[in-house]
Amino acid sequence: MTVNLNGEIGVVESTTSPLGTGVAGGLSDVPLPKQIYSVIRERIISGAYPPGSRLRERELSQEFDVSRVPLREALPQLEWDGFIQILPRRGAVVTQLSLRDIEELFDVRLALEPYAARCAAENVARGASMEALLSTMARTEELIGNDEPLLIPAVNARFHMDVVELSDNKLLVSVMNSLMGRVHWLFRLTWHHNPAVSCAAHRELVEAIRSGNGRLAEASAFAHIEHGRKPTLERLAPSLPATL
Numbered sequence: 001m002t003v004n005l006n007g008e009i010g011v012v013e014s015t016t017s018p019l020g021t022g023v024a025g026g027l028s029d030v031p032l033p034k035q036i037y038s039v040i041r042e043r044i045i046s047g048a049y050p051p052g053s054r055l056r057e058r059e060l061s062q063e064f065d066v067s068r069v070p071l072r073e074a075l076p077q078l079e080w081d082g083f084i085q086i087l088p089r090r091g092a093v094v095t096q097l098s099l100r101d102i103e104e105l106f107d108v109r110l111a112l113e114p115y116a117a118r119c120a121a122e123n124v125a126r127g128a129s130m131e132a133l134l135s136t137m138a139r140t141e142e143l144i145g146n147d148e149p150l151l152i153p154a155v156n157a158r159f160h161m162d163v164v165e166l167s168d169n170k171l172l173v174s175v176m177n178s179l180m181g182r183v184h185w186l187f188r189l190t191w192h193h194n195p196a197v198s199c200a201a202h203r204e205l206v207e208a209i210r211s212g213n214g215r216l217a218e219a220s221a222f223a224h225i226e227h228g229r230k231p232t233l234e235r236l237a238p239s240l241p242a243t244l
Helices: 032-046 057-064 068-080 099-125 131-143 151-166 170-189 195-211 214-236
Strands: 084-087 091-094
Touching (some): 032 057, 032 068, 032 170, 068 084, 099 151, 099 195, 151 195, 170 214, 195 214
16 A cells, blocks of 8 residues: 555555556556655655665665666655665665754745745635645545544645645745655654644634635744644654754
């Protein structure tokens, strides 16, 4: 079973490759390096590949039933998105997060996401559809009260990306697409921290965007993200180093 950023569940039928059936993975419309990227990213987020573990090309190419060429195309994107580091003599190693990394992630989100929320509200005031955001909000509410360590973080990340996409700012969408993987990873590490509180904040943000008031939406997004900083750092402090 796999979960992507959209919170969708896919069941892998093949028992020979996590990419699906055969070398092409049974997903002819998705380039092979992107399939490999998605599988490795999901395993890092889920904890199957813990921080500091090595990703050996030979073992992965055998497991995925592919040559090392598409694998070597996928690894740089994983490094760019912050999931791995490619080190001399060690190869690809899953990134070890620190509390400083989490602080920096919050800082960057606070610089970008409130602006995205303001643009989203202004676009709604001009007639833009909120259908995707409302659909994700409904899915979020369905999951409250359920112990879903994979689905809750994925849907929460999807919610934040829906807000960004509603901004209709192509550069912002591109930047946040790269960043959202790390946001999803953070949500996975802290998913059990009172998801009902996060859901309530999402409802407030949805209503602020629906109102068309850009400044209100901006303030709502800022408050939501900043309120999550302290409890997130407190929960992760016992397991993460202060800095690296």
